[in-house]
Amino acid sequence: MVRFKNRWLLVEFLQVPAPLPGQTTRQPEDLTSKQIWAALKQSILTHFGDTGWGAVGSSLTIKYFSPRTNLCIIRVARDPHKIAWASVTLMTAIDGRKFVPHVVHVSGTIKQAQLAAIRHNREVVARYRARAKTPGTRTLSLRARIETSMIETYY
Secondary structure (H helix, E strand, C coil), X not given: CCCCCEEEEEEEEEECCXXXXXXXXXXXXXXXXXXXXXXXXXXXXXXXXXXXXXXXXXXXXXXXXXXXXXXXXXXXXXXXXXXXXXXXXXXCEECCEEEEEEEEEEECCHHHHHHHHHHXXXXXXXXHHHHHCCCCCCCCCHHHHHHHHHHHHHC
């Protein structure tokens, strides 16, 4: 029996704000994994054609997407994973809304992708807390907060 080897891409979709402050925009609805998959398929077809889609299409799946954090875990076969990675990077819009995709981590197992997502979210929360400088909270540096949260994770 042959085992299929995969790569797992952890991608964060950063929404681009409206270009003009006075311009009215519709209230953004939450993204769905189906919309991301369709936009990724279109990006692969646009930039790599039918050959690229043939190499990636059978193994491409969206395994996890959080509309709150806009983090997404994408599974793709190991050999053509660079095609999927490039297509994610070249995406500019999903369902008519502009996004900037940021590939946070690439791993060989979903467990490592999940751990990278947790680390990334903790870093983002620590950055927001440090920027807010809310009174009454502990004032730890970003590095100290990350180290503390990493120790709590493993014990």
